[in-house]
Amino acid sequence: MKTLLTAIMAMLIASASWAAATITIVNGDPPGSGFNDPTPAVPVGGNTGTTLGAQRLNAFQAAASKWGETLDSGVPIRVLATWEALPCTDTAAVLGSAGALEVFADFPEAPQRNAWFGKAETNKLIGFDADPATPDIRARFNVNLGQPGCFTGSPFYLGLDNNHGANTDLVTVLLHEFAHGLGFQTYTDDQTGELLAGIPSIWDYFLLDTSTGKVWKDMSNAGRAASAVRSGKLVWSGVRVTNAAQLVLQAGTPILTLLTPPEVAGVIQIGTAAFGPPLSSPGLTGEVMPVVDTSPDLGLACAPLSAINAQAVKGKIALIDRGVCTFVVKVRNVQEAGAIGAIIADNVPGAPPPGLGGSDARIVIPAVRITLEDGLALKQALARRTRTHSGLFANLGVNLAVRAGTDALGRVLMYAPRPNQPGSSVSHYDTSATPNQLMEPAINADLKHEVRPPFDLTFPLLRDIGW
Numbered sequence: 001m002k003t004l005l006t007a008i009m010a011m012l013i014a015s016a017s018w019a020a021a022t023i024t025i026v027n028g029d030p031p032g033s034g035f036n037d038p039t040p041a042v043p044v045g046g047n048t049g050t051t052l053g054a055q056r057l058n059a060f061q062a063a064a065s066k067w068g069e070t071l072d073s074g075v076p077i078r079v080l081a082t083w084e085a086l087p088c089t090d091t092a093a094v095l096g097s098a099g100a101l102e103v104f105a106d107f108p109e110a111p112q113r114n115a116w117f118g119k120a121e122t123n124k125l126i127g128f129d130a131d132p133a134t135p136d137i138r139a140r141f142n143v144n145l146g147q148p149g150c151f152t153g154s155p156f157y158l159g160l161d162n163n164h165g166a167n168t169d170l171v172t173v174l175l176h177e178f179a180h181g182l183g184f185q186t187y188t189d190d191q192t193g194e195l196l197a198g199i200p201s202i203w204d205y206f207l208l209d210t211s212t213g214k215v216w217k218d219m220s221n222a223g224r225a226a227s228a229v230r231s232g233k234l235v236w237s238g239v240r241v242t243n244a245a246q247l248v249l250q251a252g253t254p255i256l257t258l259l260t261p262p263e264v265a266g267v268i269q270i271g272t273a274a275f276g277p278p279l280s281s282p283g284l285t286g287e288v289m290p291v292v293d294t295s296p297d298l299g300l301a302c303a304p305l306s307a308i309n310a311q312a313v314k315g316k317i318a319l320i321d322r323g324v325c326t327f328v329v330k331v332r333n334v335q336e337a338g339a340i341g342a343i344i345a346d347n348v349p350g351a352p353p354p355g356l357g358g359s360d361a362r363i364v365i366p367a368v369r370i371t372l373e374d375g376l377a378l379k380q381a382l383a384r385r386t387r388t389h390s391g392l393f394a395n396l397g398v399n400l401a402v403r404a405g406t407d408a409l410g411r412v413l414m415y416a417p418r419p420n421q422p423g424s425s426v427s428h429y430d431t432s433a434t435p436n437q438l439m440e441p442a443i444n445a446d447l448k449h450e451v452r453p454p455f456d457l458t459f460p461l462l463r464d465i466g467w
Contacts, residue, residue, distance in 0.1 A: 013429060021071040021124075023178075025057065026080040026135050034083030034143060035060075045159015055158040056083065056170070062160045062449075063383035067182070070451055070459055071467060073124035078136040079181065083143035088150035095156075095168060095443065096141035097423075098177035101134055103187055105199050111466045112288035115202040115217075118183045121467055137181030141173075147435065163447055172447050176438055179451070179458050183465055185427040191420055193224030202465045207414065207426070208237040211451055228426050229418040231351035232269045235411035240466030244453045245412050249403040250434040254279045256368055257395040258345065264381045265393065267399075267408070269432075271369035273329055273356035279366055283397015284341050289390055290319040290382050291334065297379070298323070301330040305337040312388060314338030317396065319378060322347040322369075328358040331367045341396050342367040346377025351418040352432065366396050405433030412457060415441050429457065 027035045037053035049055035060081060071077075080101070086094040100118030104110075109125040110117060112118050120136040123129050145154025145168065157164035160171060170264065186203035187196045195204075204216035209227040216224050227234060236242070257267040272279060289312045291299030302325035305313065316358050318334040322344050331342045342365060346353060352367045370378070406412050413430035415421075424441035437443040438451060452459040459467075 001187075008167055021068045021073040022076040023068045024076050024078045025055075025060050025064060026078055028080050028082040029053075035081075037083075041158070044409065045157070045161040045163055047158050047160050049158075059156075059158050059160065059170045062171050063178055064065075066133075066171075066175060066449060066451065067178050071124075071182070071462075073120070075123040075125060075129055077120045077123070077137070077182075078135040079137040079139050079178065081139040081141070084140050085144050086140065086142040088142060088144055088154055090149060093145060093151050094142060094303060095173050096139065096177050098137055098139040098181040100181055100183070100187075101136060101138050102131060103196070103201075104130055112202055112205060114199060115205060116187045116196060116199055117202055117466065118181070118185075120181065121183050121462075121465070125466065126135065134451060137178065139174075141170075141177075165444070168443060169447075171449055172438070173443055173459075175449065176443060179439060179462070180427065183462055183467070184458065186216070188224065190228040190426040191225060191422060193219070193221035193226075193228070195221075203427075206236055206238045206413070206464055208235050209233055210235055210411075228416055229351075229399075229420050231416045231418055231430075232413065232424070234414045234416040234460065235407050236414055236464070237411060238461065239455055240463045241412050241458040242410055243417055244457055244460040245403055245406055245410060247453050248406050248435075248437075248457050249412075249453065250282060250398045251403055252281065252398040253404045253406070253434075254368070254401045255397070255399045255402070256351070256370065256400070257397070258381075259285070259393045261381075261391060261393060264377075268370055268374050269352050270396075271353040271355040273327070273331075273358075273367040274364060275356070275358050275360050276331065276363040276367055279368070279396060279398050279433065281398045281400050283395050284317070284366055284393045285315040285393060285397075286315070286340050287390055288343065288378070288382065288392045288394050289313050289316040289385070290379060291321075300324050301333045304333055308387065310337035315340060317341040317343060317394060319343050319345065319375070319382070321345055326358055327356045327367070327369075328360040331356075331363055331365065332360060335365050337364060339365060341365050343378070343394075343396075344369045345378065346370065346372045348372060349418065352430075368396055405430055405437070433457075446461060 029035045035053045035057045039052040041052045047058045049058045102119040103116040104122040144150040156170040157167040187201040200217040207216040211233040256270045291301045298321045301320045318339040415428040428441040429437045450456045
């Protein structure tokens with residue numbers, strides 16, 4: 001990186017000096033591209049730049065100013081930034097990336113021994129720049145967005161007012177990526193579980209697997225790798241995030257609750273349906289019965305139910321298998337057979353369960369989706385049933401005692417999909433958070449330019465790790 005710094009344009013553009021922190025953008029682009037692109041541009045959304053390069057820089061400055069007024073550091077934070085060709089198609093794109101260039105452990109001012117801290121936070125804690133020759137954060141952003149073959153016709157919105165319409169708001173993406181560089185990430189390999197140089201990240205002291213009761217720093221490599229794909233069981237244990245969640249996140253989370261028999265009682269993650277009535281509180285309670293209409297033991301419900309299946313699901317919540325036909329066809333068929341609700345079990349491994357897409361105004365019963373693994377467990381519990389009764393009762397509803405994006409104890413869920421998604425897993429909040437959070441793995445269109453309560457949980461996490 002030191003070699004790179006001597007080769008690039010050493011042009012420093014400093015943000016305005018805020019009372020809390022100063023963030024400096026180090027322009028790493030060559031003449032004529034990126035921040036130096038002279039293409040004329042019309043001012044938009046409070047961005048007064050008159051060239052494409054100037055508008056990009058102004059957006060960076062807006063994000064830097066937001067974080068500058070939020071953080072507390074007497075040492076300037078330097079972000080080496082470039083615009084580059086990143087992986088992109090017409091339907092998927094890497095918008096940008098950022099991370100700490102260096103990490104430090106066991107310095108005298110560290111609030112936790114035996115833990116890696118990113119350079120920007122280390123500087124804040126020690127009161128001076130630990131390595132003046134190296135910027136604190138490295139940021140790269142997709143220069144081709146909106147060009148043919150890369151979200152064609154949908155470039156970054158460079159306005160500062162968040163009125164991005166169908167385009168991607170650059171300031172929002174910058175706030176997200178800067179947060180990673182400030183420490184919103186683990187330096188542990190989430191695929192192998194291997195610690196960086198045998199030392200856990202400060203992140204790993206707060207990343208708790210509720211199925212084992214262990215935080216990541218106390219696990220083996222194999223334990224961490226398994227934990228990284230344990231959706232719904234990986235939470236942030238820091239007190240600042242937990243407390244802030246009570247203000248930021250919506251009360252009530254959609255959930256499937258197994259009530260009886262006692263040996264299966266508990267809660268199951270669900271994906272909700274885009275059709276039919278929304279789940280509510282106290283929800284719908286009923287006996288669960290499977291549809292069995294194909295071999296081997298599959299209940300696809302892609303055709304009107306047989307007399308035996310109709311008798312089994314009448315007045316019950318029907319368990320259906322995914323596959324062959326659309327979700328709305330399945331749910332409509334069990335509804336017409338007299339079912340009061342529907343649970344669709346996925347047919348491929350993975351978690352968390354996605355929602356159920358489709359539209360049909362004739363559907364009047366609630367429907368949810370569960371994982372393949374939970375579906376198999378339900379089928380096993382239903383194995384000892386009669387033709388018309390299973391004894392397994394469940395509730396489809398919204399648990400008002402659990403906030404959307406937390407576990408039952410109020411701890412915020414972290415993103416732990418199965419299979420692992422490198423670059424996204426573990427170092428983001430879970431997608432179940434409502435309202436959407438800045439540090440979810442995807443940038444949602446309804447995000448505000450906010451990083452702290454009452455709107456957002458990003459800054460409370462940075463506070464938990466020592467900022």
